[in-house]
Amino acid sequence: MEPLAPLPAESLTRSTRDQILNAALTTATTHGISRLSVGDVAKAAGLSRQTLYRHFTSKDDLIAAVVVQETSTLIEQVIRAASGFDSPQDSLEAGFLAALIALREHPLLDQLVRTEPDALIPLLTTGGGPVMSQVRGVVELVILMGQPEIDSGHLRRTADLLTRLLISYAVSAPDDSPEVIANFVAASLTPVLTANQPTPKISNTEVQP
Amino acid sequence: MEPLAPLPAESLTRSTRDQILNAALTTATTHGISRLSVGDVAKAAGLSRQTLYRHFTSKDDLIAAVVVQETSTLIEQVIRAASGFDSPQDSLEAGFLAALIALREHPLLDQLVRTEPDALIPLLTTGGGPVMSQVRGVVELVILMGQPEIDSGHLRRTADLLTRLLISYAVSAPDDSPEVIANFVAASLTPVLTANQPTPKISNTEVQP
DNA sequence: GGTTGACAGAGTAACAAAGTTTGTCAACTT
């Protein structure tokens, strides 16, 4: 359950570690998570089970490392995609689009949602869980990239909404293409995001800031 | 699995049927779904198991009837709440608000999401399942009430998005009050909904109508 | 329209035996 550095003293070769991580990813993708054994991963990586235990303290540690690697890559992709735009809407749209495509094309995520939804979906959709909070953090970051001066209430609300949409799209793919969805979502939310009022229109229902 | 009328010939008393449905709802709320027995429901309704089987052909039939009753009530509430507004935004906001409150205050749904999420959440969040399509149907209806002339692509996209948000809020309650959420969502989506162009802003990414 | 009790078959719980898998050792190779 330790986040990093389970290495003995100096540092083992990085390539062996990566090799193991890749093997874990591919075996998980083909055989599923529930039936994933350390022996299988070691075999796929072309080394022995005991060698694997020199790089990762436990099976949980290995799985955690795979998750960290995959999420980091994903987050990097999204942030890179959202960078270098003048308008906040373009930035949001590009980031959302990159996220949609990356999620849809992620082989392991895709496989797991299809074959082991009962284990995965509650994990993704539960508000208290780590997934929603991490995703929301990234979404807030992307919004802030396009609009550093934004009202914090707006930011929180919008990030929460976008997070829920992203996870929903990841869990069950929409009919429309990612491009259409991203365009639609960005166009819908940017005006409200850009506005200065805490709530965009005073209506007949009460509003609590 | 038949939708209605499992009655023998003429028609049994409606009150007994309702009594059973209420008993089923309350026992399910207190004891959960997985441990729900027909015997318990009959006991709670103050009649014998065999009498219950005169009104419902099977346990599944009983559960289906409860679900139909609850969803009908919910849908009625939402549609009534959305009626009688001039502006599409007010109509949408009121409908969305009613749905959020009804979902949050529904005792059985609330209990199930907390105690048996692994069984329920995949059912709710799966795109192919009956829940999303039925909810989307109602959402489309509410939007059409406020805006009968709307472009069908807009309608479909917006209804899909709102459905995903509703289900997400039902599964994990947001930090903000239902009032704030409904106001925010309606304010975000109404402008796009009201616009005439198929896509609200032509951006650097391709758009498929 | 309602009740009771009885009953076969389906489904679930409990649990022990058999089999995997995990995590750790010490001894050995390159």
Next chain:
DNA sequence: AAGTTGACAAACTTTGTTACTCTGTCAACC
């Protein structure tokens, strides 16, 4: 220093068995 092998107890799964509860239907009765 990094990796390999085989051996091993403890933890966890799977499998098969048995006992139980629940469903759905019966016929006889108010």
